[in-house]
Amino acid sequence: MVNHELAKKVKDVALAHGADLVGIVKVADLPEHEERISRILPYSLSVVVIAARHSLAAISSSNNQMAQFDTIHTYNECARSSHTVSRFLESGGFPSIAMPAFIPIDMQHPGKGMRGEICWRRAGVRAGLGSYGENGLLVTREFGSAIRLAGVLTTADLGPDHPLEKDVCDHCGKCVSACPVAALSGNGVINKKLCGGNIFKYGFRFFQKFVEGLYQKSDPEITKIIAGHELREMWQTFMTGNYYYCYECQTQCQAKSLPNQQSKI
Ligand code: B12
Ligand code: SF4
Ligand code: SF4
Structure with a gap:
């Protein structure tokens, strides 16, 4: 019941x-x-x-x-x-x-x-x-x-x-124009590859390429890669479990959301 x-x-x-x-x-x-x-x-x-x-x-x-x-x-x-x-x-x-x-x-x-x-x-x-x-x-x-x-x-x-x-949604279109990689074309249509490439900069695909890349490099190049910023960035991604690098389409409906958040004070 x-x-x-x-x-x-x-x-x-x-x-x-x-x-x-x-x-x-x-x-x-x-x-x-x-x-x-x-x-x-x-x-x-x-x-x-x-x-x-x-x-x-x-x-x-x-x-x-x-x-x-x-x-x-x-x-x-x-x-x-x-x-x-x-x-x-x-x-x-x-x-x-x-x-x-x-x-x-x-x-x-x-x-x-x-x-x-x-x-x-x-x-x-x-x-x-x-x-x-x-x-x-x-x-x-x-x-x-x-x-x-x-x-x-x-x-x-x-x-x-x-x-x-x-x-x-008031269909203002701000989210669509805000996307830095033109992954959105409106009405909920998204190019997942374009978005994924932007938000998961140091996610699985990067990790896969990184590992593949190591096989093709000479020893000094590998040493350089291992000392580089990207490996540290990837380590941080693994540590925090968070790897998003873009939030643009989430932040555009501000007119609706801000007054309500303020009203709790
Ligand atoms: C895989 C995934 C992705 C993939 C693919 C996204 C996608 N569109 O499927 C990628 C990597 C691209 C991605 C990106 C992002 N994601 Co994401 N993602 C997921 C995940 C893990 C699974 C989604 C899934 O199962 N998709 C498969 C099928 C069902 O989706 P689909 O084929 O596109 O079908 C949809 C459309 O057909 C739509 N649809 C059907 N009829 C209609 C009609 C109209 C008019 C419209 C507009 C749409 C529509 O409805 C279906 C979904 O309900 C979910 C978590 C979860 N379990 O839900 C989070 C989730 C959807 N992601 C989320 C977020 C926030 C993001 C990002 C902003 C990245 C970030 N910074 O976090 C971007 C936003 C991209 C965008 N504008 O869509 C949030 C969404 C929160 C919200 N407010 O809705 C979720 C729910 C995570 C969470 N737990 O909060 N994501
Ligand atoms: S910014 Fe928000 S209200 Fe405007 S079209 Fe996008 S989802 Fe709709
Ligand atoms: S999360 Fe960024 S890249 Fe992905 S659809 Fe939204 S604005 Fe575009």
């Missing part, structure tokens, strides 16, 4: 432990993911979708390390909130799993790390957290696209939310 009271409690727990927005979608309303979900947690009925907001100032900073540090924190808030919710539900007798926000992710063919078990944008739209933007991201009334998403699978039959009736 659909439990609205438990849904309310779950939302309170999520909001008290790092979430800024939370919504619920029935597994049956995510037919694209139903098969995978049933393999991860048989008899799951609901997905709790959690959004944690970025600091808009940090991800707009020209110093990318500020944006990366903020991203680590925002993902941590997603993890904290989703794990607390899953433990809360399990203590009530409902098997539940906190899902990764982005990694770990299936690295095998054909997805190769580019397809999540649940697409959080899609789940967020169906749970009524916001709507799709021209940037292809989930845009919220409260924080624009400057959020990170995660969630919890549960066997509890939680009272669901509904997709918003009104489009949150």
